[in-house]
Amino acid sequence: MTVGTKMHQTLTSLEGAAADLKTYALETEDKNAKKQFTDYANQIESIAQGLKGRVNYLESQEPQYKVFQQAQGKMQ
Template identity: 90%
Template sequence: MTIGTQMHQTLTSLEGAVADLKTYALQTEDKNAKKQFTDYANQLDSIAQGLKGRVNYLESQEPQYKVFQKAQQPQQQ
């Protein structure tokens, strides 16, 4: 597994965690919990955005790490 694939997996996990935290914030009626979940979601989203920038940089410097481009290319037989 390449570093590009690993970074994309980490980014996907972070984005999933952000979505979960936002869902928790919507589901709770406790104002303190709602604020905490929202704050945590915002913090993780900031981290995810930073990682996304790093992934974009990596892919621009090392095109072979472009995970989604590879996945879309037809397989050669």
């Protein structure tokens, strides 16, 4: 597994965690919990954005790490 693949998996996991937290915020009626879930989701989204920038940089420097484009090419 390449570094690019691992970074994409981490990014996907972070995005999934943020989505879960947003769902929890919508489902709870406790205002404090709702705020906490929303705050946590925002923090994770911020981390994911930073990692996404790093992934983009990595892919621009090392084209072999363009995981999604390679996967799409294999599917076609």
